[in-house]
Amino acid sequence: MVERVVDWFRAEARDLPWRRSDASAWAVMVSEFMLQQTPVNRVLPVYEAWLDRWPTPAALAAEPVSEAVRAWGRLGYPRRAQRLHAAATAIEEAFDGVVPDAYEDLWALPGVGEYTAGAIASFAYQKRHIVLDTNVRRVLARVVTGTEFPAAATTPQDRRIATALLPDAAPDAAQWAAASMELGAVVCTARSPRCDDCPALKLCRWVADGKPAYDGPPRRGQTYEGTDRQARGRLLAVLRDTHGPVPREELEAAWTRDVTQRERALASLMSDGLVTEEEGEMFALAH
DNA sequence: GATGCGTGGGG
């Protein structure tokens, strides 16, 4: 399976900027943060602008976190921008400005978890790690386990399967990580997989079993309209698009349907360190 | 382990 998928990848891989040979480890790291829950096509323009402005961790660390949150724009989950800034600061202080290559060092950085640590070590440094994102877990669920969808979160079984498949040579392992993710992203997709184009079609257990319908626990839907999350987004958008502090009334105008909810959202944004209150009932992105 | 956390595109 590994060889077939890697061969397919060599022929069909999308030309993405963070995959080019001149992409720095920092560039890979920036892409990984942005791609956490945001699609590639929306990441691309922000990624380019970000690296143009902050080509190194030191460059980002030298500016206030508010600038990072502003530059993040509408990618969503702005705490990722905050964590990327914090990670850049940690890299500057603890690693002399060089993105670490050790998995444990990476995992210890703000905003870097199991997946992202493996991804950076693998893609930036060609090291040998299992890299389990939603794409890879779906590919393994179908091809190996024979189920349409993986579990909600990474399981010990996922890790066992991925470890068993991992090529011995580090460069091969890194290539396989990229290839298996790509397969899940463009062929073995969640909604309507393009099995006719799949290099693993002949060894896919899910296909061999007749593509049985998913019968696991209901997958968590994300409600959004009218949630605190949406309220937070509206409030933060006002601060992002304004340079300098904003009077409370202007912020309040961004969410009028539920005052209690608005106040809760504002309090949580301040609690998260994304927003600060300044003198005279004025609010701004936290520095 | 379940929940909260943004936003917008595509089927």
Place this chain on the structure above:
DNA sequence: TCCCCAAGCAT
């Protein structure tokens, strides 16, 4: 239209 979901992390 509405619903699903997109390279997760922290708590």
